Amino acid sequence: KAGVTQTPRYLIKTRGQQVTLSCSPISGHRSVSWYQQTPGQGLQFLFEYFSETQRNKGNFPGRFSGRQFSNSRSEMNVSTLELGDSALYLCASSLSPLAGPYNEQFFGPGTRLTVL
Amino acid sequence: QQPVQSPQAVILREGEDAVINCSSSKALYSVHWYRQKHGEAPVFLMILLKGGEQKGHEKISASFNEKKQQSSLYLTASQLSYSGTYFCGTPVDGGATNKLIFGTGTLLAVQP
Numbered sequence: 295k296a297g298v299t300q301t302p303r304y305l306i307k308t309r310g311q312q313v314t315l316s317c318s319p320i321s322g323h324r325s326v327s328w329y330q331q332t333p334g335q336g337l338q339f340l341f342e343y344f345s346e347t348q349r350n351k352g353n354f355p356g357r358f359s360g361r362q363f364s365n366s367r368s369e370m371n372v373s374t375l376e377l378g379d380s381a382l383y384l385c386a387s388s389l390s391p392l393a394g395p396y397n398e399q400f401f402g403p404g405t406r407l408t409v410l
Numbered sequence: 411q412q413p414v415q416s417p418q419a420v421i422l423r424e425g426e427d428a429v430i431n432c433s434s435s436k437a438l439y440s441v442h443w444y445r446q447k448h449g450e451a452p453v454f455l456m457i458l459l460k461g462g463e464q465k466g467h468e469k470i471s472a473s474f475n476e477k478k479q480q481s482s483l484y485l486t487a488s489q490l491s492y493s494g495t496y497f498c499g500t501p502v503d504g505g506a507t508n509k510l511i512f513g514t515g516t517l518l519a520v521q522p
Contacts, residue, residue, distance in 0.1 A: 350503075404451060
C-alpha cells in the first residue's frame with residue numbers, strides 16, 4: 295500500500311507570497327491532519343479534516359487555512375508568508391477521526407518550506 | 411499543555427537499554443509514540459491506552475502509569491536502527507479527534 299505523499303517536497307518563497315501544499319493520504323484513509331515542525335516549537339498541530347470538514351484547528355493565525363476534497367486529498371494554504379513560517383509541514387492520515395487504539399496516524403515525508 | 415519528555419538526549423552503545431519518559435500535567439487518555447530519523451517523517455511505534463491496553467508494531471515496550479500521568483518507552487538491547495528522535499503525543503480532547511499535542515522529543519543516538 296502506498297504511504298502518505300506530500301508535494302512539493304521543498305519550497306522556497308519570499309515574504310508576502312502565498313503557498314499551497316498538498317497531501318494525499320493512504321488509500322482508504324479519510325482523516326488528514328496537518329502539523330508544523332520547527333526546531334524551536336517542535337511538532338504543532340495545525341488542523342484536521344475528515345469527510346471534507348474541518349474538525350479541529352490549532353492555535354495558528356488565519357493566514358493558515360486548509361481544505362479537503364471528496365477523494366480525501368488535502369491542501370493547506372499559507373498566505374502573506376512570514377520568515378517564521380519556515381518549517382517542515384507534515385500531514386498525517388488515519389482511518390478514523392477518533393484518536394483511538396486502532397487508529398494510528400501515518401505521517402508523510404513533509405514539505406520543507408523556506409521563507410526568505 | 412505540552413507533555414514533558416526526559417531525558418532530552420541519550421547516547422547508548424549497541425546492546426544497551428534506555429528508558430524515555432513522557433509526563434503530562436493533564437489527565438492522559440492515551441499516549442502515542444513516534445520515532446523520527448533525521449530528514450524523515452515520524453514513524454508510528456505504539457499507542458498506550460489508559461487501562462493498560464497497548465498496541466505497537468516493533469519489539470519496543472512501553473508502560474502507562476495513570477497515577478503519575480506518565481508513559482515510559484523501553485528500548486532494550488538497542489540497535490543502531492533505534493537512533494532518532496522519539497516523540498510522545500497525547501490527544502487533547504480525550505481522543506474525540508486526531509489532534510495530538512507532542513512532547514519536545516528525546517534524541518537517542520546508538521553507537522557501535
